[in-house]
Amino acid sequence: MEKYQIDDRLWQAYASTHFLFSQPLPGPEFSIITAWNPRSCRLSYQDNKANNERLCQQFNTSRWTPVLAGDAAFEWVEESFAVAICLELALNLGRKFEQNAIFYVQNKTVFLHSCIDSRCDELGVLSERIYVSG
Incomplete structure (x- = not known):
């Protein structure tokens, strides 16, 4: 089985996420x-909503x-x-729900962690990643 990897373009997109x-x-x-969108495969809104409901039950x-x-523009x-x-x-x-990565916030700092390998990037302070419209 071929090992799945996150390409650099996709990782960079994750690293620019706002909340x-x-x-x-x-x-x-x-x-x-x-x-x-498991493994970055686009699903319908209904399928994504159902997946999120199953995830929420795990909490x-x-x-x-x-x-x-x-x-940054909240177009995606x-x-x-x-x-x-x-x-x-x-x-x-993240692995159970076939996600490529998750974010972790510690000491007001956001970290991007791969669910596939050991890749991890510090993304900076959470307050700079809060989406503000306008």
Whole structure:
């Protein structure tokens, strides 16, 4: 079986993600994760919504809030969750739902973690990645 890898263009797109929170953050340390578009294969809105509902059921008693994750102009947006779980659990959920990567916020800093290999980039402070329209 051929090993799946994230190409540099896609990784750069992930690294430029911005976030829109409609509710308070779930805590000082949390993951931002989605079940949309497994392995970057575009699915219908209904299929993505169903995948996210299954993902949400995995959070058990963890605190979470919905978040939109998208490009800087929010022309591309995926419905996601900010959930107060440890990095290891977030990566495992990412793998279970065939995600290429997840975000992890620690000490107000956003990190991009691959679910496929050990790749990880520090992306800077979360406050600079909050989407503001206009």
